[in-house]
Amino acid sequence: MAKGIIFFCQNCGYESSKWMGQCPGCKEWNTFVEEAVPKKGTGAKSRLGKERSVPVTLKEIELKEEERISTGIGELDRVLGGGIVAGSLILVGGDPGIGKSTLLLQVCRNLANDHHDVMYISGEESLKQIKLRARRIGEFKDTLTLFCETNLADIEEVVKAKKPEVVIIDSIQTMYNENISAAPGSVSQVRESTGTLMMLAKTLGIAIFIVGHVTKEGVVAGPRVLEHMVDTVLYFEGDRHASYRILRGVKNRFGSTNEIGVFEMQGNGLREVANPSEFMLNGKPVGASGSVVTCSLEGTRPILVEIQALVSDTTFQIPRRTTVGIDFNRVNLLLAVLEKRAGMQLGGCDAYVNLTGGMRLSEPSIDLAVVAAVISSYRNTVIDEHTIIFGEVGLTGEVRGVAQAEVRIKEAEKMGFTRCIVPKSNYEGIMANGKPGIDIVGVAGVVELAEVL
Numbered sequence: 001m002a003k004g005i006i007f008f009c010q011n012c013g014y015e016s017s018k019w020m021g022q023c024p025g026c027k028e029w030n031t032f033v034e035e036a037v038p039k040k041g042t043g044a045k046s047r048l049g050k051e052r053s054v055p056v057t058l059k060e061i062e063l064k065e066e067e068r069i070s071t072g073i074g075e076l077d078r079v080l081g082g083g084i085v086a087g088s089l090i091l092v093g094g095d096p097g098i099g100k101s102t103l104l105l106q107v108c109r110n111l112a113n114d115h116h117d118v119m120y121i122s123g124e125e126s127l128k129q130i131k132l133r134a135r136r137i138g139e140f141k142d143t144l145t146l147f148c149e150t151n152l153a154d155i156e157e158v159v160k161a162k163k164p165e166v167v168i169i170d171s172i173q174t175m176y177n178e179n180i181s182a183a184p185g186s187v188s189q190v191r192e193s194t195g196t197l198m199m200l201a202k203t204l205g206i207a208i209f210i211v212g213h214v215t216k217e218g219v220v221a222g223p224r225v226l227e228h229m230v231d232t233v234l235y236f237e238g239d240r241h242a243s244y245r246i247l248r249g250v251k252n253r254f255g256s257t258n259e260i261g262v263f264e265m266q267g268n269g270l271r272e273v274a275n276p277s278e279f280m281l282n283g284k285p286v287g288a289s290g291s292v293v294t295c296s297l298e299g300t301r302p303i304l305v306e307i308q309a310l311v312s313d314t315t316f317q318i319p320r321r322t323t324v325g326i327d328f329n330r331v332n333l334l335l336a337v338l339e340k341r342a343g344m345q346l347g348g349c350d351a352y353v354n355l356t357g358g359m360r361l362s363e364p365s366i367d368l369a370v371v372a373a374v375i376s377s378y379r380n381t382v383i384d385e386h387t388i389i390f391g392e393v394g395l396t397g398e399v400r401g402v403a404q405a406e407v408r409i410k411e412a413e414k415m416g417f418t419r420c421i422v423p424k425s426n427y428e429g430i431m432a433n434g435k436p437g438i439d440i441v442g443v444a445g446v447v448e449l450a451e452v453l
């Protein structure tokens with residue numbers, strides 16, 4: 001091994017002295033890339049050490065109510081926990097082309113129109129390209145400055161001189177520090193750049209948004225490398241071919257995570273979707289077997305989604321199982337429960353389970369709906385289209401209660417559903433709070449579910 005050479009996993013930042021096929025940190029394959037070790041003394045750490053801090057007691061700390069700047073986009077404000085906190089570092093990650101630049105340019109527009117000083121620093125697009133995009137979005141005021149630069153030292157200088165309230169860095173993978181020989185987008189460059197930006201944000205009290213591309217190929221460092229350094233991590237997800245996008249908070253030092261914002265990409269930028277349930281159920285088939293609606297709680301918001309299952313005799317030696325939007329292992333587990341506890345012969349069947357609408361859900365409360373969809377497809381019987389089903393399923397086939405059942409029922413009622421199949425343990429609680437406007441059916445196990453469907 002040559003001296004001063006180290007290998008970094010481009011996905012999670014794992015360091016190793018030798019090349020490895022699989023990263024021990026994130027288990028991704030073929031992500032190690034050779035990088036030169038940064039020279040001593042160039043890192044943000046050495047600069048952090050200049051100001052010496054002293055230990056204090058809790059009492060001595062003065063708390064100011066955090067001032068939040070509204071982005072003018074309600075869905076984004078909610079995911080941020082009520083707006084932008086001054087001095088915070090926010091990472092916006094997502095696949096290329098998903099709409100990160102568009103969203104942030106819209107934020108710039110709203111902030112500028114609200115008389116805030118904003119600076120949009122782009123390393124990816126020319127000023128003309130940004131102008132073209134801006135023209136699609138709408139009117140802009142003059143308090144927005146644009147800056148095309150990738151050299152971090154220059155950016156630091158300009159930001160220090162102009163002191164805008166909010167800065168956008170699009171994207172972190174194009175930024176570089178001259179003192180580091182590794183290419184822009186490598187783990188050491190991305191780390192160093194983020195460190196510099198963090199210093200800027202904290203010392204000047206500027207909120208900085210960092211755009212980070214997610215890459216599957218491992219050509220540039222993924223946003224996971226810097227997740228731990230920033231205050232807030234938001235991921236933009238959704239099907240590139242569908243028009244809606246979901247902004248998900250996965251880390252937030254100033255608010256709750258799990259909140260989501262729903263947007264639709266239109267010809268003139270991203271629009272907020274006020275009623276995601278309606279959006280998610282758009283195009284739901286009528287009178288088809290294997291389709292069922294469930295309600296998942298995303299942060300504080302109930303969202304109705306459709307789950308589809310297709311169970312058919314297999315032509316393979318080993319039956320095929322695939323899932324979209326739902327955890328694969330969870331579905332396998334539920335199929336095993338059905339086989340063992342409800343006596344269904346699924347061993348000879350292929351099973352495909354989809355969450356329509358391009359959402360990804362991991363809440364266990366959708367288990368019962370997955371089970372219902374599989375039963376419906378297996379028997380080839382249709383589930384009444386005005387029925388909604390939620391509950392967690394355990395290994396013995398029991399149906400366990402879920403949190404905030406009332407909120408979910410209210411959402412179902414609002415969307416015009418007339419029957420709700422819920423865990424038996426939730427049933428009493430719901431009834432005790434006054435009978436809701438829709439029929440409630442409590443089930444204790446998957447066998448009982450198969451009977452009431």
Ligand code: TYD
Pocket residue numbers: 094095096097098099100101102103133136137265266267268269270
């Ligand atoms: P973009 O914000 O450039 O993605 P990212 O910065 O995450 O790479 O989004 C680009 C896509 O959005 C592109 O395919 C064009 C589309 N788009 C619209 O559909 N409407 C619009 O008003 C804009 C500005 C972009």
Ligand code: MG
Pocket residue numbers: 097100101102124170
């Ligand atoms: Mg972009």
